Amino acid sequence: MRWTVTYLLTPLCLLAQVPYERLVHATSEPQSWLTYSGDFQARRYSALTQINRENVSGLKVLWMYQMKTRHKFETTPLVFDGLMYITEPPSDVTALDLRTGRPVWSFRRNVPTVPACCGQVNRGVAALDDELFVGTMDSHLIALDMKTGRVRWDVEVADYKTGHSITLAPLAIKDKVIIGIAGAEYGIRGFLDAYDAKTGKRAWRFWTVPGPGEPGSETWSGDSWKHGGAPTWITGAYDPEANLLYWGTGNPGPVYRGDIRKGDNLYSDCLLALDADSGRLKWHFQFTPHDVNDIDSNEIPILIDAEFRGKPRKLVLFGNRNAFYYILDRLTGEFLLAKQFANQTWAKGIDEHGRPIPNPASMPSREGATVYPDDDGTANWFSPSYNPQTGLFYQNTREKGATYFLTEAPYIPGREYLGASRRSLTDKEPWGALRALDALSGELKWEFRLATPPWSGILSTAGGLVFSGDMEGNFFALDAADGKFLWRLQTGGPVWAAPISYQNEGKQYVAIAAGSTIIALGLQ
Amino acid sequence: MARPRLLHAPDDTALLGVIENGIPDKEMPAHWFAPNELRQLAAYVRTLGRAEQQKIVGDPRRGSNLYAGKGNCSRCHTIGGHGGALGPDLTDIGARRSVSYLKESLLEPEAAVPEGFMQLLAITRDGQKITGVRVNEDTFTVQIRDLSDNLRSFFRSELTKITYESGKSPMPSYKNILTPAELNDLVAYLDSLRGDL
Numbered sequence: 001m002r003w004t005v006t007y008l009l010t011p012l013c014l015l016a017q018v019p020y021e022r023l024v025h026a027t028s029e030p031q032s033w034l035t036y037s038g039d040f041q042a043r044r045y046s047a048l049t050q051i052n053r054e055n056v057s058g059l060k061v062l063w064m065y066q067m068k069t070r071h072k073f074e075t076t077p078l079v080f081d082g083l084m085y086i087t088e089p090p091s092d093v094t095a096l097d098l099r100t101g102r103p104v105w106s107f108r109r110n111v112p113t114v115p116a117c118c119g120q121v122n123r124g125v126a127a128l129d130d131e132l133f134v135g136t137m138d139s140h141l142i143a144l145d146m147k148t149g150r151v152r153w154d155v156e157v158a159d160y161k162t163g164h165s166i167t168l169a170p171l172a173i174k175d176k177v178i179i180g181i182a183g184a185e186y187g188i189r190g191f192l193d194a195y196d197a198k199t200g201k202r203a204w205r206f207w208t209v210p211g212p213g214e215p216g217s218e219t220w221s222g223d224s225w226k227h228g229g230a231p232t233w234i235t236g237a238y239d240p241e242a243n244l245l246y247w248g249t250g251n252p253g254p255v256y257r258g259d260i261r262k263g264d265n266l267y268s269d270c271l272l273a274l275d276a277d278s279g280r281l282k283w284h285f286q287f288t289p290h291d292v293n294d295i296d297s298n299e300i301p302i303l304i305d306a307e308f309r310g311k312p313r314k315l316v317l318f319g320n321r322n323a324f325y326y327i328l329d330r331l332t333g334e335f336l337l338a339k340q341f342a343n344q345t346w347a348k349g350i351d352e353h354g355r356p357i358p359n360p361a362s363m364p365s366r367e368g369a370t371v372y373p374d375d376d377g378t379a380n381w382f383s384p385s386y387n388p389q390t391g392l393f394y395q396n397t398r399e400k401g402a403t404y405f406l407t408e409a410p411y412i413p414g415r416e417y418l419g420a421s422r423r424s425l426t427d428k429e430p431w432g433a434l435r436a437l438d439a440l441s442g443e444l445k446w447e448f449r450l451a452t453p454p455w456s457g458i459l460s461t462a463g464g465l466v467f468s469g470d471m472e473g474n475f476f477a478l479d480a481a482d483g484k485f486l487w488r489l490q491t492g493g494p495v496w497a498a499p500i501s502y503q504n505e506g507k508q509y510v511a512i513a514a515g516s517t518i519i520a521l522g523l524q
Numbered sequence: 525m526a527r528p529r530l531l532h533a534p535d536d537t538a539l540l541g542v543i544e545n546g547i548p549d550k551e552m553p554a555h556w557f558a559p560n561e562l563r564q565l566a567a568y569v570r571t572l573g574r575a576e577q578q579k580i581v582g583d584p585r586r587g588s589n590l591y592a593g594k595g596n597c598s599r600c601h602t603i604g605g606h607g608g609a610l611g612p613d614l615t616d617i618g619a620r621r622s623v624s625y626l627k628e629s630l631l632e633p634e635a636a637v638p639e640g641f642m643q644l645l646a647i648t649r650d651g652q653k654i655t656g657v658r659v660n661e662d663t664f665t666v667q668i669r670d671l672s673d674n675l676r677s678f679f680r681s682e683l684t685k686i687t688y689e690s691g692k693s694p695m696p697s698y699k700n701i702l703t704p705a706e707l708n709d710l711v712a713y714l715d716s717l718r719g720d721l
Binding site: 409410412415420449451470472473474476 | 555557559639642662663664688
């Protein structure tokens with residue numbers, strides 16, 4: 001047994017290198033899963049075809065790894081060179097042997113109790129050269145030696161005691177590590193940071209709420225910008241050719257009390273395009289100006305090149321929490337299309353410039369106002385997928401409303417900064433669906449109904465498959481072309497995470513975190 | 525909540541916690557309030573417990589006999605782990621519900637069906653119709669307790685149709701089953717059920 005471990009790991013350690021060029025060309029290396037969304041375009045698409053619509057019914061569990069805590073398991077593993085790297089909540093990292101699922105090393109971090117709206121979670125690591133990067137609940141960014149899990153550097157990004165936390169997987173580009181921040185429910189002032197990958201020194205910071213005198217500051221009344229939110233807590237995309245980062249921002253603060261922060265509240269609920277070297281803003285598009293319904297834009301942008309209305313364009317696709325699907329020109333930010341893809345009552349429509357027409361009846365009030373979607377949104381951080389074979393954009397969708405009653409919203413450091421109380425709707429059971437939209441028109445092509453609103457991400461593959469999960473523990477595969485059900489596994493725990501696919505020793509695998517377990521599946 | 529002592533909130537600290545965090549695995553969700561609003565709400569809830577309690581006019585001993593006998597309640601309900609599983613557990617129903625609520629439930633069972641309680645009509649591929657209460661369901665399966673208290677499990681692919689009969693209840697109205705005096709006795713018995721309190 002000892003001989004086997006030694007035999008396996010020695011060559012793997014020598015190969016554990018991920019130069020930037022390897023990340024740029026991730027699409028030509030489908031046997032690996034090198035970034036949170038699989039590639040810089042954030043498609044969460046696998047070009048592997050061994051597992052396909054003809055044989056997926058034979059998919060079997062090959063190994064499982066049980067994490068050591070009971071928090072929600074939201075990790076997307078990275079896979080390369082014979083190892084799988086996962087995060088275990090709250091802020092641990094473990095390297096697993098791909099053949100057996102056995103741990104090779106673990107990095108454990110003692111994390112204090114952190115004010116966080118939505119769980120002590122972590123969604124994954126980034127890799128660059130011989131380092132892994134992980135953000136922590138207590139708002140540190142840590143570089144680990146890829147071979148051993150030992151700490152190379154550890155920097156404080158922000159003060160966790162004032163409600164800052166890090167839950168997203170970083171994005172490593174060139175010589176930098178990009179990391180966002182969570183905490184808009186606690187009145188933070190949001191930002192996106194870049195750190196030198198070798199030293200941990202901060203290279204730049206883009207404040208997502210401008211300070212006095214800066215462009216956009218006129219969209220905040222008084223000193224409301226100080227606790228204006230606009231967090232950056234889900235991993236974005238990157239266009240190496242344009243050298244632009246694409247990153248979504250979340251709700252303004254206080255979440256529901258628009259009267260405290262009059263104006264459009266830039267750059268909350270935006271998609272930002274930032275120069276990756278300097279962090280300077282190239283353009284922004286605000287999906288939901290002056291949001292009072294907590295409909296963040298902390299979703300994942302997907303970058304594609306396609307002919308749109310007769311003209312070749314570089315596009316960014318965005319399934320928004322506000323129930324609209326958007327297409328923008330990713331070089332200029334020009335609004336091209338918005339199409340509703342789920343029930344919503346917060347807007348009467350979208351105008352020709354992409355600006356929503358608010359519905360006053362759905363704004364929180366003292367008497368209570370009911371709105372679709374609720375504050376969990378139609379979409380959320382869970383990953384969509386784009387499949388170039390079908391031309392479809394796959395989006396898990398939540399159909400759930402709630403009633404909101406305005407409350408006071410004093411700012412107290414480390415305390416929730418909300419301004420409303422929520423009541424669930426008892427007369428209508430919420431539900432969900434995995435929806436396939438035509439990527440260039442937003443038209444619904446098919447949907448697969450789910451018993452309850454989902455939180456799982458989606459993987460699509462060149463094998464003609466779409467993989468996803470539900471909150472009742474099902475992990476399943478559908479035909480990517482028409483949504484026909486093909487296979488499922490009852491995992492025994494809710495699927496909060498997004499699937500990946502990879503190849504090891506010539507065989508394709510699919511992996512998913514469900515309940516407290518990482519499950520690797522393949523054809524036997 | 526119109527009781528001097530609340531099951532999950534015996535003191536003010538616990539009450540604040542219940543409002544802020546909800547009650548796990550119960551119908552009570554978490555609520556968001558500013559600290560001063562939270563204190564005001566808790567103070568209001570406490571005033572409810574100081575209100576004059578509704579008078580119990582029945583005899584709980586006779587009500588116990590009605591529960592087991594003429595009312596046939598134990599066919600569908602459990603007390604202390606004994607009885608049927610179709611309806612809600614009544615072990616501590618007197619601590620959770622007011623006298624007027626209990627009376628209304630007996631006279632008009634569909635007036636306030638508990639949240640999460642769902643009556644289903646499932647039709648199998650061979651034409652069987654099964655009415656029952658949803659035990660559990662997911663995207664691919666559904667588990668039903670039928671009106672004979674049998675647990676039935678189906679893959680959705682085995683069914684041609686499921687109808688969700690929201691707001692419906694298999695419980696009969698006792699308006700024409702019990703006399704007004706018997707109704708008061710049964711309510712008095714149910715009110716006496718306080719679980720561990």
